[in-house]
Amino acid sequence: MTDKPVDEAVACSMDAPKKKRGRPKCFSEQQALEKAMLLFWEYGYEATSISDLTHALEITAPSLYSCFGDKASLFYRCIDYYLEHEACPIVPIFEQAKTAKVAFEIYLYNSIQRLIQPNKPSGCMLIVATVNCSEQTQQVQQKILEKRLQEKEKLRQRLKQGILDGDLVPDAPIEEMTDFYATVIQGLTLQARDGATQTQLHKVVEHAMRLWNLFSAK
Incomplete structure (x- = not known):
């Protein structure tokens, strides 16, 4: 009888009762x-x-x-x-922040911590994982685009909540603000991918938040 390598899934199944089928427990x-x-x-x-x-x-x-x-x-x-384990937890941040501005500021700084982590790839997976894909992967690219648009919609909804709460003026340019801060987030990802430090990215966020008042001045 010759020794033959087996993978983890097969090896595990050898120990399980033969009447049971499906994925090995181990x-x-x-x-x-x-x-x-x-x-x-x-x-x-x-x-x-x-x-x-x-x-x-x-x-x-x-x-x-x-x-x-x-x-x-x-x-x-x-x-x-x-999205569950690595991405910035946008929902609890947006729910707990007292104002829209605070929500966005916390979200941006928290995102930077996620974009540059020891022993992990840099950047946001939703952005970098389908960069430079060919036409043969259009369906995959479309599904990831839908995920990104869902995240972007969360920005828009938090800004709308800011108007309802009174910390943004009623005629605040919600669409422009959404596009701007979504672009900032994507830019932070690419900068992190290119080797930017947390200090450099923090400066970007500082400038981005200074522009908040230009959008939402009363």
């Missing part, structure tokens, strides 16, 4: 998603191959497909994992 889906997420985050969707993923997750391609579906399905799961 396969850590969360750890697998985290490893896959880091690859997509660092190298982007298109540049990350199935071979890269199976090597990082230490499983075979059939096991990967069985657990997560195709590459695109795994990528979408990784995006959701990123």
